[in-house]
Amino acid sequence: MRTHLYMLALSLPLTALVGCASESSGTLPPADGFHYPVSLSVLESAGGGPNVLYVVSSNFDWRYSHGSVIAVDLDKLDLDTPAPGGSTATRSIAAAVNPDTGHVFIDSFGGLMSAYQPAGALPASRTLFVPTRAEHRLFAIRAEGTSLSCFDAGEARDCSPQGIALANGDMTAEDPFATMLRGRELFVTHLRRPTIDDELRNSYLVKLDAEAPTNAPVFFDIGAAPAEGAVDTPRGVYLTGRAARDAAGDQSKALRVLVGSSVVDAGLTDETRVKETRGIGVSSDGARLFVSTRGSRSLHVTPTEGPDGLLVVDISADPSTGAARNEAVSFVPMPEGASRLLVLPRPGRKDLVAIACTDSDAVALYDDELGAIVNLVEGVAKPYDLAVASRAAGGQRLFVASFAGHTVDYIDIPDLGRPGDATLAGRLGATDSPPAASALCSEENP
Amino acid sequence: MRIRHWTLGALIGLIAVGCQSEQKPGAVELQGPNSLAAAGRNLLVALTTDAQLRAIHIDEQAFLRAPNPLFALSVPTASFPRAIAAWTSADGEKTLPFAFVLSSATSEVSVVATGRMALLGTLPVPRTTLAIATLAESAEVDPQLVLAVAPQGGGEASLHVATVPRAVAADPSGLTAVAFESRIALGDSVPQVLVASPTNRNLLVVGDRHTAQGSLAVVDLGSGSVERYEVGGPVRALAFDRAGERVFGILDSGACASSGSRCGGLFAFGLSSRRLEPSAEAAPLDVPGTAIGLAAGAAMVTVTVTTTSAPGEPATTEKRPLSFDPLVLVSSTDGRIYLFDGDKLRMLDANPAGPSWSVTHSSPDGTTTEDANGPSNIALAEGAVRSEVVRVTYEGALLRDREGIVAGSVLKSGSRFEAAGVQAGDRVSFADPALCPEAEVAVVTADQLELTGVEASCTGAVGFTVRSAEEYVVVGSDSGHLGRVGANERFVYQGAYYHRPDGYDLRVPAIVFEMGKGDPRREASYLLDIKSGISASYVTLTGLSFPGAIVYDSKTKRFFVAHFGGNAVVEIDPAAIEWGSEWGPALTEKGFRIYR
Known part of the structure; x- marks a missing residue:
């Protein structure tokens, strides 16, 4: 039964909100541990600056009063040496988090953050944009290396009073979930269609100015079906999509693209029987999209109407029209629950793509040179977001948010040319017992 | 029989x-x-x-x-x-x-x-x-x-x-x-x-x-x-x-x-x-x-x-x-x-039917009219011709709304000019005609064009479109660029047989037509709506x-x-x-x- 619950958690926040509204205890989340981590970002500094891992904890079960953002100083963890206790033991982050400034609190149900470097800012300065679904708001967190602060609140740790409402007139972005940057433009997707006067309205793609996020956002009408992931490409901003049901029937727009100020259907569902797509990335040559697909599910029901897999979409320009071809050119079955993905460029070779297979507790490595999954790193409890950093010993280190494990696990890839050698190398988090789900909002009852 | x-x-x-x-x-x-x-x-x-x-x-x-x-x-x-x-x-x-x-x-x-x-x-x-x-x-x-x-x-x-x-x-x-x-x-x-x-x-x-x-x-x-x-x-x-x-x-x-x-x-x-x-x-x-x-x-x-x-x-x-x-x-x-x-x-x-087609005329403003001056004597080969709309456009675009860089008389771009069928004598129009008046293609290479008639004011990043000069460009909605034809000329697109019906002959071209005197206004088109006659x-x-x-x-x-x-x-x-x-x-x- 547990298999689908976490994805349900990520896809049906309303369920959790309704079911758990009475559980907020007022207890602040730990400053040195993660609780349902959902989003990651890595800051790699050149020339002696800090290397930092930012982690958003969603507080999915409302065990605590808030969600959190934590900055982990990777330089203090010596991840190049084997973890004491082996790769499945959790390595404490306590010594790597500044006890005073290494964390802030935000609303619960955080989503996928983006890290923006403000104009004229120091190299290690970022603004972390985190959408949250508890109150349908966006948080802007200032990050100066390992120090975090609320956007406009000095030393305060609790940023929740400063959430930015994602609304403009009667247009609202309910359940904002993913963010994406294109220059200083910040795009936000949301998972739930707004209702006005008992009438379901269309979904939106929201655009804000990352330099002035409190300015009124721009709303692009994207039709009924909500979007999830977004990626900037030479052909426009592409959006993955979720199916929506309304009076007109199933609205499935698996792939849409923002060109200029118009969002158009890429026509993917016309030629492939895909109902929902989740993660998205663009190949390093900018000519193809990697898109994770999902079968539609309900509790206890096996996927139907489309499989879990990786779809490769040709978005190169048709010479005669200049328009993207938007043709599905390949499909690779994936372990169940394919969701977030991360493209890892390899000079002189085609890309490596890491895919979090949430329902399978595994991260798949797809080698585009070989057209196959070449490694399946298992043992990550409900993996979701991914981020990558360089390893001092060579190769890359893949950080994986373990949603159900309350840890950030890391996979070492000593040589991107030999992804089969990648292994689960360790876990980061709190070393005390993992927090059990609260009584009413247990993992079994989201 | x-x-x-x-x-x-x-x-x-x-x-x-x-x-x-x-x-x-x-x-x-x-x-x-x-x-x-x-x-x-x-x-x-x-x-x-x-x-x-x-x-x-x-x-x-x-x-x-x-x-x-x-x-x-x-x-x-x-x-x-x-x-x-x-x-x-x-x-x-x-x-x-x-x-x-x-x-x-x-x-x-x-x-x-x-x-x-x-x-x-x-x-x-x-x-x-x-x-x-x-x-x-x-x-x-x-x-x-x-x-x-x-x-x-x-x-x-x-x-x-x-x-x-x-x-x-x-x-x-x-x-x-x-x-x-x-x-x-x-x-x-x-x-x-x-x-x-x-x-x-x-x-x-x-x-x-x-x-x-x-x-x-x-x-x-x-x-x-x-x-x-x-x-x-x-x-x-x-x-x-x-x-x-x-x-x-x-x-x-x-x-x-x-x-x-x-x-x-x-x-x-x-x-x-x-x-x-x-x-x-x-x-x-x-x-x-x-x-x-x-x-x-x-x-x-x-x-x-x-x-x-x-x-x-x-x-x-x-x-x-x-x-x-x-x-x-x-x-x-x-x-x-x-x-x-x-x-x-x-x-x-x-x-059971063979290929079929219909022809409509589209003015530059997009209005459709009857016009008998376009393609006629159309012959389509079953198995080689595809179901698509073939657009025959006067001074039609070979590359549209692209980005490039002008340096002197050279236009560089990521576009593949040769593959798009660009040739000497074609015209390049720019997004800002006040700064960059239309120029003519003199030499074509894979990723750049040498132009004549480039004004000194036209330099740096530009948006551009390349189109034929006084010819009709033939483009299929599925097949892409098929060729070009002049007024009162015969158009032949050989194509390839992707299906092999009884009696097919590799030598028979996919599309042949006689172009009439046409409509010599830029972007005026004749649309051939082709049905291949093949249903999978x-x-x-x-x-x-x-x-x-x-x-x-x-x-x-x-x-x-x-x-x-x-x-x-x-x-x-x-x-x-x-x-x-x-x-x-x-x-x-x-x-x-x-x-x-």
């Missing part, structure tokens, strides 16, 4: 409830049916999600049961099984004592005893093993397993061979002594599919995802020879015909796209002639969507035969069962399974999607298709399918059985 046979395309709208009624009691979850193989009378189904094999007894049309018959048999495998290798005799009765299941993600092959359907153990294989095959049974030699291994971190691709003693079936401890031997070097390539000849134990065919030369390799294990052939692009899937005389293949659209090119479709390669069929220059047969899997067999299909006794006489039609050997089934990302006549190398065409015969099942691997059973003359979307295996009996009397949905679900 002209005889034209055609099957009727079938949109098999099986509702889920109807399909479930065909199941035997005790439905079995098939979580992620990724690959199939026949092992004697058992159909093996590899499941990615649960890392196991299920088996369907083909004659009994039921899942094999576990020792406790309340449950279906489950044979565990290594994680994420990618492919199965098994062998079945031509009569469908005999099999080897072992079937092998490749898990690329964990670099293991699971060895399964086909007699008692039990896991014997696993064999470690090189990390980049992408395909496996077993050789046909031999009384003299123990079963042999062949691996196709891509290079990792340099080196060459290779085939590795291991012999698995029959005694292992009774005593699995013997597996530890099984070792792979690198036997055949395949050069700088990525072999992703491997099939063994059903009639020649030494013959293997390898399909490459990437290679320097010829993505189809014919390998003789006995002599060690490797012959490479160009088949139109990288190869995604292969299947022998029953006689072992031909191998059918699917081009890998994804691998093409990753190399910046386009390809796709079905090809046939003759093992005797050692060339593409029906000719070395043959274009692949079109497969709508992106082809995934295929199988070749022999089966009856009820087709409708249209007979015309003489020109002008009314045509008569009748339904007639015809035997196709090989009959090739191809699965596609569009959810359909297409039927091909593997002998005449064409799709089973559901449409296919089956599709409501609620199921992403058909993938296909297997043919020679005893029952049925095909089995794994559906990743919907988690099912569909048995198709081509002879039993009841096609509609007209183009459209079949009226019954006869001929299909769903296992899930």
Whole structure:
């Protein structure tokens, strides 16, 4: 039964909100541990600056009063040496988090953050944009290396009073979930269609100015079906999509693209029987999209109407029209629950793509040179977001948010040319017992 | 007398409830049916999600049961099984004592005893093993397993061979002594599919995802020879015909796209002639969507035969069962399974009519009018012309709204000028005509144009469009740039035959027309709305999607298709399918059985 619950958690926040509204205890989340981590970002500094891992904890079960953002100083963890206790033991982050400034609190149900470097800012300065679904708001967190602060609140740790409402007139972005940057433009997707006067309205793609996020956002009408992931490409901003049901029937727009100020259907569902797509990335040559697909599910029901897999979409320009071809050119079955993905460029070779297979507790490595999954790193409890950093010993280190494990696990890839050698190398988090789900909002009852 | 046979395309709208009624009691979850193989009378189904094999007894049309018959048999495998290798005799009765299941993600092959359907153990294989095959049974030699291994971190691709003693079936401890031997070097390539000849134990065919030369390799294990052939692009899937005389293949659209090119479709390669069929220059047969899997067999299909006794006489039609050997089934990302006549190398065409067209005129402002000055005497070749709108545009755009950089008289861009058909004398208009008036192309190279008439004010980043000068550009909505034609000239587009109807002639061009005096206003167009006259015969099942691997059973003359979307295996009996009397949905679900 547990298999689908976490994805349900990520896809049906309303369920959790309704079911758990009475559980907020007022207890602040730990400053040195993660609780349902959902989003990651890595800051790699050149020339002696800090290397930092930012982690958003969603507080999915409302065990605590808030969600959190934590900055982990990777330089203090010596991840190049084997973890004491082996790769499945959790390595404490306590010594790597500044006890005073290494964390802030935000609303619960955080989503996928983006890290923006403000104009004229120091190299290690970022603004972390985190959408949250508890109150349908966006948080802007200032990050100066390992120090975090609320956007406009000095030393305060609790940023929740400063959430930015994602609304403009009667247009609202309910359940904002993913963010994406294109220059200083910040795009936000949301998972739930707004209702006005008992009438379901269309979904939106929201655009804000990352330099002035409190300015009124721009709303692009994207039709009924909500979007999830977004990626900037030479052909426009592409959006993955979720199916929506309304009076007109199933609205499935698996792939849409923002060109200029118009969002158009890429026509993917016309030629492939895909109902929902989740993660998205663009190949390093900018000519193809990697898109994770999902079968539609309900509790206890096996996927139907489309499989879990990786779809490769040709978005190169048709010479005669200049328009993207938007043709599905390949499909690779994936372990169940394919969701977030991360493209890892390899000079002189085609890309490596890491895919979090949430329902399978595994991260798949797809080698585009070989057209196959070449490694399946298992043992990550409900993996979701991914981020990558360089390893001092060579190769890359893949950080994986373990949603159900309350840890950030890391996979070492000593040589991107030999992804089969990648292994689960360790876990980061709190070393005390993992927090059990609260009584009413247990993992079994989201 | 002209005889034209055609099957009727079938949109098999099986509702889920109807399909479930065909199941035997005790439905079995098939979580992620990724690959199939026949092992004697058992159909093996590899499941990615649960890392196991299920088996369907083909004659009994039921899942094999576990020792406790309340449950279906489950044979565990290594994680994420990618492919199965098994062998079945031509009569469908005999099999080897072992079937092998490749898990690329964990670099293991699971060895399964086909007699008692039990896991014997696993064999470690090189990390980049992408395909496996077993050789046909031999009384003299123990079963042999062949691996196709891509290079990792340099080196060459290779085939590795291991012999698995029959005694292992009774005593699995013997597996530890099984070792792979690198036997055949395949050069700088990525072999992703491997099939063994059903009639020649030494013959293997390898399909490459990437290679320097010829993505189809014919390998003789006995002599060690490797012959490479160009088949139109990288190869995604292969299947022998029953006689072992031909191998059918699917081009890998994804691998093409990753190399910046386009390809796709079905090809046939003759093992005797050692060339593409029906000719070395043959274009692949079109497969709508992106082809995934295929199988070749022999089966009856009820087709409708249209007979015309003489020109002008009314045509008569009748339904007639015809035997196709090989009959090739191809699965596609569009959810359909297409039927091909593997002998005449064409799709089973559901449409008795030939190509048709209509012409409309579009003014530069987009209004449509009647105008007889455009294309006339239009001749379209069935099998070469596609269903699309062909736009014939005066001073039409060859490249539209592109970005580039002007430096002096040179325009540089990421656009592929030569591929777009740009030539000297064409005109370049810029997004800001005040700064950059229109200029003329003097010299064309791959990524830059030398222009004449560039103003000094025109420098740096620009938006631009390239169009023909005083000519009509001909562009197909599907085919892309087809050529150009002047007023009162003849236009010929040769094209390629992606379908081969009776009497087709490679020398006959796809599109020929006489251009009239036209409408010499920039962007004035004539639109040829072309219907190819070909309607693909296919089956599709409501609620199921992403058909993938296909297997043919020679005893029952049925095909089995794994559906990743919907988690099912569909048995198709081509002879039993009841096609509609007209183009459209079949009226019954006869001929299909769903296992899930």
